[in-house]
Amino acid sequence: MINKIIMRRFFVFVLLLVSIVVSSFAGVAYKDGKQIKISKEKIRDKIKGGWAGKVIGCTYGFPTEFRYCGTMLQDYIPIRWEKDDISRCFKKTPHAFDDVYMNLTFLEVFTRLGLEAPVDSFALSFANAKYGLCHANQAARYNILKGIMPPMSGYWKNNPHADDIDYQIEADYAGLMTPGMINSCAIVSDSIGHIMNYGDGWYGGVYVGAMYSLAFVYDDVEYIVKEALKVIPLQSKFYKCMDAVIKCYEKDPNDWKQAWYVVERNFSTDLGCPDGVFKPYNIDATVNSAYVIIGLLYGNGDYGKTIDISTRCGQDSDCNPSTSAGILGTIIGYDKIPEYWKGDIESVSDINFIFTSTSLNKACDITYDLALKMIERGGGSIGEKDAVVIYQVPKPVGFEECFEGIRPTSIVSINKTISQIEQPICFEGTGAIFRGRISGKDHDYVAEVECYIDGKLVEKALLPDLYTTRRPELFWFFDLKPGKHTATFKWLNPQNGMSVNFTELVIYDSLGVK
Numbered sequence: 397m398i399n400k401i402i403m404r405r406f407f408v409f410v411l412l413l414v415s416i417v418v419s420s421f422a423g424v425a426y427k428d429g430k431q432i433k434i435s436k437e438k439i440r441d442k443i444k445g446g447w448a449g450k451v452i453g454c455t456y457g458f459p460t461e462f463r464y465c466g467t468m469l470q471d472y473i474p475i476r477w478e479k480d481d482i483s484r485c486f487k488k489t490p491h492a493f494d495d496v497y498m499n500l501t502f503l504e505v506f507t508r509l510g511l512e513a514p515v516d517s518f519a520l521s522f523a524n525a526k527y528g529l530c531h532a533n534q535a536a537r538y539n540i541l542k543g544i545m546p547p548m549s550g551y552w553k554n555n556p557h558a559d560d561i562d563y564q565i566e567a568d569y570a571g572l573m574t575p576g577m578i579n580s581c582a583i584v585s586d587s588i589g590h591i592m593n594y595g596d597g598w599y600g601g602v603y604v605g606a607m608y609s610l611a612f613v614y615d616d617v618e619y620i621v622k623e624a625l626k627v628i629p630l631q632s633k634f635y636k637c638m639d640a641v642i643k644c645y646e647k648d649p650n651d652w653k654q655a656w657y658v659v660e661r662n663f664s665t666d667l668g669c670p671d672g673v674f675k676p677y678n679i680d681a682t683v684n685s686a687y688v689i690i691g692l693l694y695g696n697g698d699y700g701k702t703i704d705i706s707t708r709c710g711q712d713s714d715c716n717p718s719t720s721a722g723i724l725g726t727i728i729g730y731d732k733i734p735e736y737w738k739g740d741i742e743s744v745s746d747i748n749f750i751f752t753s754t755s756l757n758k759a760c761d762i763t764y765d766l767a768l769k770m771i772e773r774g775g776g777s778i779g780e781k782d783a784v785v786i787y788q789v790p791k792p793v794g795f796e797e798c799f800e801g802i803r804p805t806s807i808v809s810i811n812k813t814i815s816q817i818e819q820p821i822c823f824e825g826t827g828a829i830f831r832g833r834i835s836g837k838d839h840d841y842v843a844e845v846e847c848y849i850d851g852k853l854v855e856k857a858l859l860p861d862l863y864t865t866r867r868p869e870l871f872w873f874f875d876l877k878p879g880k881h882t883a884t885f886k887w888l889n890p891q892n893g894m895s896v897n898f899t900e901l902v903i904y905d906s907l908g909v910k
Contacts, residue, residue, distance in 0.1 A: 425619075428789040432576055432613055433782050439575060439767055441729040442612055444760045446572050449725030450496050451756065452737055453718030455485045457707040458492040464710035466664070466676030468656055475707060483740045490750035494527065495718045496759075497749045498566035501525055502588055503762045504754060506573075511769055515587040519546050522591060527751040528864055531669065531679060532557035536592035538867045542858070547590035552668065552798035555592070556829055556872050559668045559798045563593040564600030564681045564688075565715040568722050571608020573766040576785040577774045581609045582627055582793050593681070595798035599634040600681025602627055602793055604688070604719055611726035613787065617697055618645070620727070621689050626790040632797070637663040637682050638689060645693040652694035652705050659686045667799045670829050670869055673902050674807050677711075684712045691720035699724060699734050802827055802874060802904045814845070814896040820882035827874040827904030828883065834861040836894035843896050844888040847871045850881055856888075859896065870898065878906060 426432065456477060460469060469475070478484075485492050505518050522533075523540035532550065535557050539549040552558035567585055574581040582602055589601045606624035614620050622642060628635040637659060644655035664683055666672035672679060687709035695702025702724050706717040725733055745756040754762070768778050775786040805825060810817075810832075834843050843859040854873065860866050887896055 426576075426613065426787040426789075428787065430787040431776075432785045432787050434575065434612065434785060435782050436768075436778075437781070438729065439612065439783060440760065440764050441731055442575075442726045443572050443763045443767065444730035444756075445725035445728060445733060446568060446608060446611075446722045447496070447725075447756055447759050447763070448730055448733060448738070448741055449721035449723070450499075450568060450718045451482060451493065451741060452725075452733075452739070453703055453706070453716075453721035454493050454495050454714050455482050455739075456703055456721075457714035457717040458485065458489065460707060460710075461712065461714040462677065462679075464713065465678065466660070466710070468653065468710050469708040469713070471708075475704065477737075477739075479739045481739055483743050486744045486747060491527070492714065493749055495565045495568075495715055497527060497752050498522075498533070499569045500749060500752045500754045500759060502566070502569050503759060503766070504752065506766055507762055511766070511773065515546050515591070518588050519549065519591050525751060526864070531671070531868065532560040532562035532592045532597060534866070535868050536562075538865065540591075541865060546587070547594070550590045550592045550594050550598070552594050553874050555594070556668050556670055556869060557597075558592075558594040559597040559666075559681060560593070560679045561597070561600060561681045561684045561712055561715060563589040563591075563598055564604050564685055565712075565719065567601030567605045568608060568719070569763065570601070570605035571611070572726065572763045574605075574609045574770050574774075575612035575767055575783075576609060577770060577788045578606050578609045578624070578627060578790045579788045580770060580774055581605045582791075586793070595796040596632060596634040597681045597798065598796065599628050599632060599793075600685045603634070603638070603685060604723070606790065607692075607723045608726055611723055613785065615727055617692050617695075617724065617727065620723075621692055623790060627793055629792050629795040631795060633663065634682050634685070637686050641686050641689055641693070649694065649696070652690050655690050655694070656687075656709055659683060659690075667803060670831050670900075670902055673804045679712055684716050687711065687713075687716040688719045688723075691717065692723060695720070695724070697724070697728075699728075699737055703737070799874075799904075801907050803907055804902055805905045806903045808901040808903065810898040810901055812898055814885055814887050814898065815890075817885065817898065820884045821901065822880065822882050823901060823903050824880045825903045825905035826876045826878050827872075828876070828881075829872040829902040829904075830870045830883070830898060831900040831902065832870045832896065832898040834859050834866070834894065834896055836861060836891070838891065838894060839863075841891060841894050843894070845870070845896060846886040846888065848884045848886070849873065849876065851884075861894065870896070874904065 523537045535555040536549040570584045606627045610620045691702045691706030703717040706720040707713045777784045841861045
Protein backbone atom coordinates (compact mmCIF):
# COMPACT_ATOMS: atom_id res chain seq x y z
CA MET A 397 0.00 0.00 0.00
CA ILE A 398 2.78 2.40 0.97
CA ASN A 399 4.64 1.52 -2.24
CA LYS A 400 1.52 2.34 -4.32
CA ILE A 401 1.17 5.72 -2.62
CA ILE A 402 4.84 6.47 -3.25
CA MET A 403 4.49 5.45 -6.89
CA ARG A 404 1.38 7.63 -7.36
CA ARG A 405 3.17 10.61 -5.85
CA PHE A 406 6.18 9.93 -8.06
CA PHE A 407 4.06 9.89 -11.22
CA VAL A 408 2.24 13.06 -10.13
CA PHE A 409 5.62 14.71 -9.60
CA VAL A 410 6.84 13.58 -13.03
CA LEU A 411 3.68 14.85 -14.74
CA LEU A 412 3.97 18.15 -12.90
CA LEU A 413 7.61 18.47 -13.91
CA VAL A 414 6.80 17.71 -17.55
CA SER A 415 3.97 20.24 -17.56
CA ILE A 416 6.30 22.89 -16.11
CA VAL A 417 8.94 22.18 -18.76
CA VAL A 418 6.40 22.21 -21.59
CA SER A 419 4.67 25.35 -20.37
CA SER A 420 7.98 27.15 -19.83
CA PHE A 421 9.13 26.24 -23.34
CA ALA A 422 5.81 27.38 -24.77
CA GLY A 423 6.29 30.64 -22.90
CA VAL A 424 9.71 31.08 -24.48
CA ALA A 425 8.28 30.97 -28.01
CA TYR A 426 7.35 34.64 -28.14
CA LYS A 427 4.46 35.88 -30.23
CA ASP A 428 4.85 38.56 -32.86
CA GLY A 429 4.86 42.01 -31.26
CA LYS A 430 5.70 40.68 -27.80
CA GLN A 431 7.44 43.30 -25.66
CA ILE A 432 10.65 41.88 -24.23
CA LYS A 433 12.60 43.80 -21.61
CA ILE A 434 16.38 43.39 -21.82
CA SER A 435 18.85 45.26 -19.68
CA LYS A 436 21.16 47.54 -21.62
CA GLU A 437 24.06 45.96 -19.79
CA LYS A 438 22.99 42.54 -21.10
CA ILE A 439 22.72 43.84 -24.66
CA ARG A 440 26.24 45.23 -24.46
CA ASP A 441 27.56 41.98 -22.94
CA LYS A 442 25.98 39.90 -25.69
CA ILE A 443 27.33 42.17 -28.42
CA LYS A 444 30.84 41.87 -27.01
CA GLY A 445 30.37 38.11 -26.74
CA GLY A 446 29.52 38.02 -30.44
CA TRP A 447 32.49 40.06 -31.63
CA ALA A 448 34.90 38.32 -29.25
CA GLY A 449 33.65 34.97 -30.52
CA LYS A 450 34.49 36.01 -34.07
CA VAL A 451 38.06 36.77 -33.02
CA ILE A 452 38.43 33.56 -31.01
CA GLY A 453 37.03 31.33 -33.76
CA CYS A 454 39.18 32.93 -36.47
CA THR A 455 42.29 32.48 -34.38
CA TYR A 456 41.56 28.85 -33.54
CA GLY A 457 40.67 27.70 -37.04
CA PHE A 458 43.02 29.81 -39.16
CA PRO A 459 45.94 27.29 -39.27
CA THR A 460 43.56 24.67 -40.73
CA GLU A 461 41.76 26.84 -43.31
CA PHE A 462 41.12 24.86 -46.53
CA ARG A 463 43.74 22.30 -45.61
CA TYR A 464 41.00 19.68 -45.20
CA CYS A 465 38.73 19.75 -48.24
CA GLY A 466 36.17 17.00 -48.65
CA THR A 467 37.40 15.42 -45.44
CA MET A 468 37.23 16.16 -41.73
CA LEU A 469 40.02 16.77 -39.25
CA GLN A 470 40.27 13.47 -37.43
CA ASP A 471 40.16 13.41 -33.64
CA TYR A 472 43.84 12.54 -33.32
CA ILE A 473 44.93 15.69 -35.19
CA PRO A 474 45.80 18.35 -32.59
CA ILE A 475 44.68 21.95 -33.03
CA ARG A 476 46.83 24.42 -31.14
CA TRP A 477 45.37 26.80 -28.56
CA GLU A 478 47.65 28.82 -26.31
CA LYS A 479 46.90 31.79 -24.08
CA ASP A 480 48.75 34.24 -26.33
CA ASP A 481 47.43 32.93 -29.67
CA ILE A 482 45.08 35.88 -30.22
CA SER A 483 47.74 38.56 -29.74
CA ARG A 484 50.17 36.51 -31.84
CA CYS A 485 47.61 36.33 -34.64
CA PHE A 486 47.05 40.10 -34.44
CA LYS A 487 50.77 40.69 -34.86
CA LYS A 488 51.85 37.99 -37.32
CA THR A 489 48.76 37.14 -39.41
CA PRO A 490 46.32 40.05 -39.02
CA HIS A 491 44.65 39.20 -42.34
CA ALA A 492 43.26 36.11 -40.58
CA PHE A 493 40.54 38.40 -39.24
CA ASP A 494 38.97 39.06 -42.64
CA ASP A 495 35.71 37.80 -41.13
CA VAL A 496 35.86 40.74 -38.74
CA TYR A 497 37.22 43.61 -40.81
CA MET A 498 34.74 42.95 -43.61
CA ASN A 499 31.94 43.44 -41.06
CA LEU A 500 33.62 46.59 -39.81
CA THR A 501 33.48 48.19 -43.25
CA PHE A 502 29.70 48.15 -42.99
CA LEU A 503 29.71 49.36 -39.38
CA GLU A 504 31.89 52.32 -40.32
CA VAL A 505 29.44 53.33 -43.07
CA PHE A 506 26.56 53.20 -40.58
CA THR A 507 28.63 55.37 -38.24
CA ARG A 508 29.22 58.01 -40.93
CA LEU A 509 25.83 58.03 -42.62
CA GLY A 510 23.38 56.54 -40.12
CA LEU A 511 20.71 53.87 -40.51
CA GLU A 512 19.46 55.43 -43.75
CA ALA A 513 22.81 54.99 -45.51
CA PRO A 514 22.17 54.04 -49.17
CA VAL A 515 23.41 50.66 -50.34
CA ASP A 516 25.75 52.31 -52.85
CA SER A 517 27.69 53.81 -49.92
CA PHE A 518 28.35 50.35 -48.52
CA ALA A 519 29.23 49.04 -51.97
CA LEU A 520 31.72 51.80 -52.73
CA SER A 521 33.38 51.59 -49.30
CA PHE A 522 33.70 47.85 -49.73
CA ALA A 523 35.00 48.14 -53.31
CA ASN A 524 37.59 50.82 -52.52
CA ALA A 525 38.90 49.27 -49.30
CA LYS A 526 42.60 48.38 -49.25
CA TYR A 527 42.22 44.75 -48.22
CA GLY A 528 42.46 41.88 -50.66
CA LEU A 529 39.33 39.93 -51.49
CA CYS A 530 38.46 36.60 -53.05
CA HIS A 531 35.52 34.83 -54.66
CA ALA A 532 32.12 36.58 -54.55
CA ASN A 533 33.57 39.60 -52.75
CA GLN A 534 36.25 40.16 -55.36
CA ALA A 535 33.89 39.59 -58.28
CA ALA A 536 31.52 42.14 -56.72
CA ARG A 537 34.36 44.59 -56.17
CA TYR A 538 35.35 44.33 -59.83
CA ASN A 539 31.74 44.82 -60.89
CA ILE A 540 31.26 47.88 -58.68
CA LEU A 541 34.49 49.50 -59.87
CA LYS A 542 33.22 48.99 -63.43
CA GLY A 543 29.85 50.55 -62.63
CA ILE A 544 27.75 47.42 -62.00
CA MET A 545 26.11 48.31 -58.69
CA PRO A 546 24.11 46.15 -56.26
CA PRO A 547 22.07 44.09 -56.46
CA MET A 548 23.41 43.27 -59.94
CA SER A 549 26.98 43.16 -58.61
CA GLY A 550 26.08 40.00 -56.70
CA TYR A 551 23.72 38.45 -59.25
CA TRP A 552 24.99 35.08 -60.41
CA LYS A 553 25.14 35.90 -64.13
CA ASN A 554 27.46 38.78 -63.25
CA ASN A 555 29.20 36.92 -60.43
CA PRO A 556 29.95 33.18 -60.82
CA HIS A 557 30.81 33.06 -57.10
CA ALA A 558 27.33 34.17 -55.99
CA ASP A 559 26.71 30.93 -54.05
CA ASP A 560 29.98 31.27 -52.12
CA ILE A 561 30.41 31.86 -48.40
CA ASP A 562 31.25 35.56 -48.57
CA TYR A 563 28.21 37.22 -47.02
CA GLN A 564 27.86 34.40 -44.50
CA ILE A 565 31.15 35.41 -42.88
CA GLU A 566 30.40 39.15 -42.88
CA ALA A 567 26.72 39.23 -41.83
CA ASP A 568 27.32 39.12 -38.07
CA TYR A 569 26.85 42.89 -37.75
CA ALA A 570 23.27 42.59 -39.10
CA GLY A 571 22.15 40.26 -36.31
CA LEU A 572 24.11 42.00 -33.58
CA MET A 573 22.41 45.33 -34.36
CA THR A 574 18.87 43.87 -34.46
CA PRO A 575 18.20 42.18 -31.08
CA GLY A 576 15.10 39.98 -31.35
CA MET A 577 14.11 41.69 -34.60
CA ILE A 578 14.83 38.93 -37.05
CA ASN A 579 12.91 40.43 -39.98
CA SER A 580 14.63 43.79 -39.55
CA CYS A 581 17.88 41.85 -39.73
CA ALA A 582 16.79 40.28 -43.03
CA ILE A 583 15.94 43.71 -44.44
CA VAL A 584 19.44 44.96 -43.61
CA SER A 585 20.89 41.87 -45.28
CA ASP A 586 18.69 42.30 -48.34
CA SER A 587 20.52 45.41 -49.46
CA ILE A 588 24.05 44.80 -48.19
CA GLY A 589 24.16 41.03 -48.73
CA HIS A 590 23.22 41.40 -52.37
CA ILE A 591 26.31 43.48 -52.97
CA MET A 592 28.25 40.23 -53.33
CA ASN A 593 25.86 37.26 -53.18
CA TYR A 594 22.62 35.83 -54.48
CA GLY A 595 20.52 32.73 -53.82
CA ASP A 596 22.03 30.19 -51.43
CA GLY A 597 25.10 32.39 -51.04
CA TRP A 598 22.89 35.21 -49.77
CA TYR A 599 20.86 32.85 -47.59
CA GLY A 600 24.03 31.96 -45.68
CA GLY A 601 24.29 35.52 -44.40
CA VAL A 602 20.55 35.87 -43.82
CA TYR A 603 20.56 32.71 -41.69
CA VAL A 604 23.64 33.67 -39.70
CA GLY A 605 22.23 37.12 -38.99
CA ALA A 606 18.94 35.56 -37.91
CA MET A 607 20.67 33.31 -35.37
CA TYR A 608 22.53 36.29 -33.91
CA SER A 609 19.30 38.26 -33.66
CA LEU A 610 17.52 35.46 -31.80
CA ALA A 611 20.52 34.98 -29.50
CA PHE A 612 19.48 38.14 -27.64
CA VAL A 613 16.11 36.74 -26.56
CA TYR A 614 16.60 32.96 -26.42
CA ASP A 615 19.28 30.88 -24.73
CA ASP A 616 18.44 27.46 -26.20
CA VAL A 617 20.91 26.75 -29.02
CA GLU A 618 18.78 24.10 -30.69
CA TYR A 619 15.72 26.34 -30.68
CA ILE A 620 17.69 29.25 -32.16
CA VAL A 621 19.09 27.07 -34.96
CA LYS A 622 15.60 25.81 -35.84
CA GLU A 623 13.70 29.08 -35.42
CA ALA A 624 16.19 31.10 -37.46
CA LEU A 625 15.79 28.69 -40.36
CA LYS A 626 12.23 29.95 -40.80
CA VAL A 627 13.60 33.01 -42.62
CA ILE A 628 14.87 30.76 -45.44
CA PRO A 629 12.51 29.55 -48.22
CA LEU A 630 11.65 25.86 -47.85
CA GLN A 631 12.29 25.05 -51.52
CA SER A 632 15.90 26.24 -51.45
CA LYS A 633 18.85 23.87 -51.36
CA PHE A 634 20.14 25.87 -48.40
CA TYR A 635 17.03 25.17 -46.32
CA LYS A 636 17.05 21.48 -47.21
CA CYS A 637 20.69 21.13 -46.15
CA MET A 638 20.22 22.84 -42.77
CA ASP A 639 17.04 20.83 -42.20
CA ALA A 640 18.95 17.61 -42.93
CA VAL A 641 21.55 18.52 -40.29
CA ILE A 642 18.81 19.27 -37.75
CA LYS A 643 17.14 15.90 -38.44
CA CYS A 644 20.47 14.11 -37.97
CA TYR A 645 20.88 15.84 -34.63
CA GLU A 646 17.38 14.91 -33.53
CA LYS A 647 18.05 11.29 -34.45
CA ASP A 648 21.40 11.09 -32.67
CA PRO A 649 22.66 14.19 -30.81
CA ASN A 650 26.00 12.53 -30.07
CA ASP A 651 27.31 11.74 -33.57
CA TRP A 652 28.26 14.92 -35.43
CA LYS A 653 30.22 12.94 -37.99
CA GLN A 654 27.04 11.31 -39.26
CA ALA A 655 25.63 14.77 -39.96
CA TRP A 656 28.88 15.65 -41.75
CA TYR A 657 28.51 12.57 -43.98
CA VAL A 658 24.91 13.47 -44.82
CA VAL A 659 25.99 16.97 -45.89
CA GLU A 660 28.90 15.60 -47.91
CA ARG A 661 26.77 12.95 -49.61
CA ASN A 662 23.78 15.10 -50.51
CA PHE A 663 24.77 18.76 -50.65
CA SER A 664 28.46 19.11 -51.51
CA THR A 665 28.07 19.48 -55.29
CA ASP A 666 29.59 22.84 -56.23
CA LEU A 667 27.79 24.31 -59.23
CA GLY A 668 29.33 27.74 -59.49
CA CYS A 669 32.61 28.60 -57.84
CA PRO A 670 35.18 28.00 -60.61
CA ASP A 671 37.74 27.06 -57.95
CA GLY A 672 35.54 24.28 -56.61
CA VAL A 673 33.68 22.77 -59.57
CA PHE A 674 34.82 19.14 -60.00
CA LYS A 675 37.23 19.53 -57.07
CA PRO A 676 37.14 18.69 -53.33
CA TYR A 677 37.45 22.40 -52.53
CA ASN A 678 34.07 23.81 -51.50
CA ILE A 679 33.47 27.39 -50.40
CA ASP A 680 29.69 27.32 -50.94
CA ALA A 681 27.64 28.96 -48.21
CA THR A 682 25.37 25.91 -48.03
CA VAL A 683 28.03 23.42 -46.98
CA ASN A 684 29.89 25.82 -44.72
CA SER A 685 26.73 27.05 -42.99
CA ALA A 686 25.95 23.40 -42.30
CA TYR A 687 29.32 23.11 -40.56
CA VAL A 688 28.43 26.14 -38.45
CA ILE A 689 25.23 24.58 -37.13
CA ILE A 690 26.84 21.15 -36.75
CA GLY A 691 29.17 22.85 -34.29
CA LEU A 692 26.34 24.70 -32.57
CA LEU A 693 24.03 21.71 -32.25
CA TYR A 694 26.49 18.98 -31.35
CA GLY A 695 28.53 21.35 -29.20
CA ASN A 696 25.46 21.49 -26.95
CA GLY A 697 26.38 24.83 -25.41
CA ASP A 698 29.96 23.84 -24.62
CA TYR A 699 32.09 26.69 -25.97
CA GLY A 700 35.24 24.73 -26.76
CA LYS A 701 33.38 21.75 -28.19
CA THR A 702 31.32 24.01 -30.45
CA ILE A 703 34.38 25.71 -31.93
CA ASP A 704 36.29 22.46 -32.28
CA ILE A 705 33.52 20.62 -34.14
CA SER A 706 32.95 23.47 -36.60
CA THR A 707 36.68 23.51 -37.26
CA ARG A 708 36.99 19.75 -37.67
CA CYS A 709 34.28 19.75 -40.34
CA GLY A 710 36.97 21.15 -42.65
CA GLN A 711 36.74 23.40 -45.75
CA ASP A 712 36.57 27.07 -44.61
CA SER A 713 37.57 25.99 -41.13
CA ASP A 714 38.39 29.39 -39.69
CA CYS A 715 35.27 31.20 -40.88
CA ASN A 716 32.93 28.48 -39.65
CA PRO A 717 34.16 28.31 -36.04
CA SER A 718 34.33 32.10 -36.08
CA THR A 719 30.60 32.19 -36.82
CA SER A 720 29.60 29.44 -34.40
CA ALA A 721 31.74 30.99 -31.65
CA GLY A 722 30.21 34.39 -32.37
CA ILE A 723 26.64 33.12 -32.17
CA LEU A 724 27.28 31.11 -29.00
CA GLY A 725 29.18 34.07 -27.55
CA THR A 726 26.10 36.20 -28.14
CA ILE A 727 23.84 33.62 -26.50
CA ILE A 728 25.89 33.40 -23.30
CA GLY A 729 27.45 36.88 -23.32
CA TYR A 730 31.09 37.88 -23.08
CA ASP A 731 31.30 37.48 -19.31
CA LYS A 732 30.43 33.77 -19.57
CA ILE A 733 32.91 32.89 -22.29
CA PRO A 734 35.42 30.63 -20.50
CA GLU A 735 38.66 32.40 -19.59
CA TYR A 736 40.58 29.62 -21.32
CA TRP A 737 39.07 30.67 -24.65
CA LYS A 738 39.35 34.39 -24.05
CA GLY A 739 43.10 33.94 -23.79
CA ASP A 740 44.75 37.35 -24.04
CA ILE A 741 41.97 38.99 -26.06
CA GLU A 742 41.80 41.95 -23.69
CA SER A 743 45.39 42.86 -24.58
CA VAL A 744 44.33 43.55 -28.19
CA SER A 745 40.81 44.86 -27.61
CA ASP A 746 41.83 48.48 -28.30
CA ILE A 747 44.03 47.70 -31.31
CA ASN A 748 42.45 48.54 -34.66
CA PHE A 749 41.89 45.61 -36.98
CA ILE A 750 44.06 45.79 -40.07
CA PHE A 751 42.65 47.99 -42.88
CA THR A 752 40.19 49.65 -40.46
CA SER A 753 40.00 52.43 -37.89
CA THR A 754 38.02 50.19 -35.54
CA SER A 755 39.10 48.01 -32.63
CA LEU A 756 37.17 45.24 -30.89
CA ASN A 757 35.98 47.59 -28.16
CA LYS A 758 35.04 50.29 -30.65
CA ALA A 759 33.13 47.73 -32.75
CA CYS A 760 31.16 46.82 -29.63
CA ASP A 761 30.38 50.49 -28.94
CA ILE A 762 29.26 51.14 -32.52
CA THR A 763 27.11 48.01 -32.61
CA TYR A 764 25.55 48.83 -29.24
CA ASP A 765 24.55 52.31 -30.43
CA LEU A 766 23.12 50.87 -33.66
CA ALA A 767 21.21 48.21 -31.72
CA LEU A 768 19.52 50.83 -29.53
CA LYS A 769 18.55 52.85 -32.61
CA MET A 770 17.19 49.75 -34.34
CA ILE A 771 15.17 48.85 -31.24
CA GLU A 772 13.53 52.28 -31.33
CA ARG A 773 12.99 52.04 -35.08
CA GLY A 774 11.28 48.69 -34.51
CA GLY A 775 8.77 50.27 -32.13
CA GLY A 776 10.64 49.51 -28.92
CA SER A 777 11.89 51.92 -26.29
CA ILE A 778 15.11 52.73 -24.47
CA GLY A 779 15.08 53.46 -20.75
CA GLU A 780 17.81 54.38 -18.32
CA LYS A 781 18.78 50.78 -17.59
CA ASP A 782 16.60 48.65 -19.85
CA ALA A 783 15.44 48.40 -23.43
CA VAL A 784 12.09 47.05 -24.57
CA VAL A 785 12.33 45.08 -27.81
CA ILE A 786 9.28 44.43 -29.97
CA TYR A 787 9.80 40.81 -30.95
CA GLN A 788 9.40 39.73 -34.56
CA VAL A 789 8.27 36.24 -35.57
CA PRO A 790 10.48 35.13 -38.49
CA LYS A 791 9.11 35.42 -42.01
CA PRO A 792 10.78 33.78 -45.02
CA VAL A 793 12.64 36.00 -47.46
CA GLY A 794 12.08 35.67 -51.20
CA PHE A 795 13.21 32.64 -53.15
CA GLU A 796 16.34 32.97 -55.29
CA GLU A 797 18.38 30.39 -57.15
CA CYS A 798 21.76 30.56 -58.85
CA PHE A 799 22.60 28.54 -61.96
CA GLU A 800 18.94 27.81 -62.52
CA GLY A 801 18.46 25.22 -65.24
CA ILE A 802 22.16 24.65 -65.95
CA ARG A 803 24.92 22.49 -64.51
CA PRO A 804 28.68 22.18 -65.09
CA THR A 805 29.40 19.26 -67.41
CA SER A 806 33.16 19.29 -67.84
CA ILE A 807 36.37 21.17 -67.21
CA VAL A 808 39.08 21.52 -69.86
CA SER A 809 42.71 22.38 -69.20
CA ILE A 810 44.10 25.19 -71.39
CA ASN A 811 47.31 26.44 -69.73
CA LYS A 812 48.34 28.78 -72.53
CA THR A 813 48.96 32.48 -72.87
CA ILE A 814 46.69 34.34 -75.24
CA SER A 815 49.55 34.52 -77.73
CA GLN A 816 49.85 30.73 -77.71
CA ILE A 817 46.16 30.14 -78.49
CA GLU A 818 46.40 29.79 -82.27
CA GLN A 819 43.10 28.00 -82.94
CA PRO A 820 39.56 28.74 -81.72
CA ILE A 821 38.66 27.00 -78.46
CA CYS A 822 35.76 24.65 -79.17
CA PHE A 823 33.14 23.56 -76.63
CA GLU A 824 29.54 22.38 -76.50
CA GLY A 825 27.02 23.74 -74.02
CA THR A 826 25.05 26.78 -72.91
CA GLY A 827 27.65 28.36 -70.64
CA ALA A 828 31.38 28.77 -70.15
CA ILE A 829 33.84 30.21 -67.64
CA PHE A 830 37.35 30.98 -68.87
CA ARG A 831 39.71 30.96 -65.92
CA GLY A 832 43.07 32.67 -65.88
CA ARG A 833 45.00 35.73 -64.79
CA ILE A 834 47.13 38.64 -65.92
CA SER A 835 50.76 38.42 -64.86
CA GLY A 836 53.91 40.49 -65.12
CA LYS A 837 55.93 43.10 -63.29
CA ASP A 838 53.76 46.13 -64.06
CA HIS A 839 51.01 45.92 -61.46
CA ASP A 840 49.36 49.06 -62.81
CA TYR A 841 48.81 47.41 -66.16
CA VAL A 842 45.26 46.74 -67.35
CA ALA A 843 44.88 44.37 -70.29
CA GLU A 844 42.18 45.08 -72.85
CA VAL A 845 40.90 41.82 -74.30
CA GLU A 846 38.02 41.11 -76.65
CA CYS A 847 36.15 37.82 -76.54
CA TYR A 848 34.35 36.47 -79.61
CA ILE A 849 31.84 33.62 -79.42
CA ASP A 850 31.06 32.02 -82.78
CA GLY A 851 32.79 34.93 -84.48
CA LYS A 852 30.73 37.64 -82.76
CA LEU A 853 32.16 40.12 -80.28
CA VAL A 854 30.43 39.48 -76.94
CA GLU A 855 32.63 41.41 -74.52
CA LYS A 856 35.57 43.76 -74.31
CA ALA A 857 37.02 43.25 -70.85
CA LEU A 858 39.43 45.36 -68.83
CA LEU A 859 41.64 42.96 -66.88
CA PRO A 860 43.85 44.54 -64.18
CA ASP A 861 47.04 42.85 -63.05
CA LEU A 862 46.71 44.40 -59.57
CA TYR A 863 45.50 41.79 -57.08
CA THR A 864 43.01 44.02 -55.28
CA THR A 865 41.23 45.12 -58.47
CA ARG A 866 41.63 41.97 -60.58
CA ARG A 867 38.77 40.15 -62.26
CA PRO A 868 38.60 36.70 -60.63
CA GLU A 869 37.87 35.02 -63.97
CA LEU A 870 38.73 36.30 -67.42
CA PHE A 871 35.33 35.73 -69.06
CA TRP A 872 32.05 33.93 -68.37
CA PHE A 873 28.76 33.43 -70.20
CA PHE A 874 25.61 31.56 -69.14
CA ASP A 875 23.07 32.41 -71.86
CA LEU A 876 24.51 30.72 -74.94
CA LYS A 877 22.30 28.77 -77.31
CA PRO A 878 22.51 24.99 -76.89
CA GLY A 879 25.05 23.36 -79.16
CA LYS A 880 28.64 23.70 -80.30
CA HIS A 881 30.54 26.98 -79.98
CA THR A 882 33.93 28.49 -80.66
CA ALA A 883 35.74 31.13 -78.62
CA THR A 884 38.52 33.41 -79.83
CA PHE A 885 40.30 36.29 -78.11
CA LYS A 886 42.07 39.46 -79.22
CA TRP A 887 44.58 41.28 -77.00
CA LEU A 888 44.29 44.94 -77.89
CA ASN A 889 47.14 46.46 -75.87
CA PRO A 890 49.99 43.92 -75.54
CA GLN A 891 52.93 45.06 -73.45
CA ASN A 892 56.40 43.58 -73.06
CA GLY A 893 56.77 41.67 -69.82
CA MET A 894 53.02 41.15 -69.41
CA SER A 895 50.90 38.13 -70.32
CA VAL A 896 47.26 37.07 -70.42
CA ASN A 897 47.13 33.50 -69.14
CA PHE A 898 44.26 31.08 -69.77
CA THR A 899 44.26 28.12 -67.37
CA GLU A 900 40.92 26.28 -67.57
CA LEU A 901 37.55 26.25 -69.26
CA VAL A 902 34.51 25.22 -67.20
CA ILE A 903 31.63 24.18 -69.47
CA TYR A 904 27.93 24.35 -68.56
CA ASP A 905 24.90 22.87 -70.24
CA SER A 906 21.16 22.74 -69.70
CA LEU A 907 19.91 20.72 -66.75
CA GLY A 908 19.43 17.08 -67.67
CA VAL A 909 22.17 17.00 -70.31
CA LYS A 910 24.51 14.09 -69.65
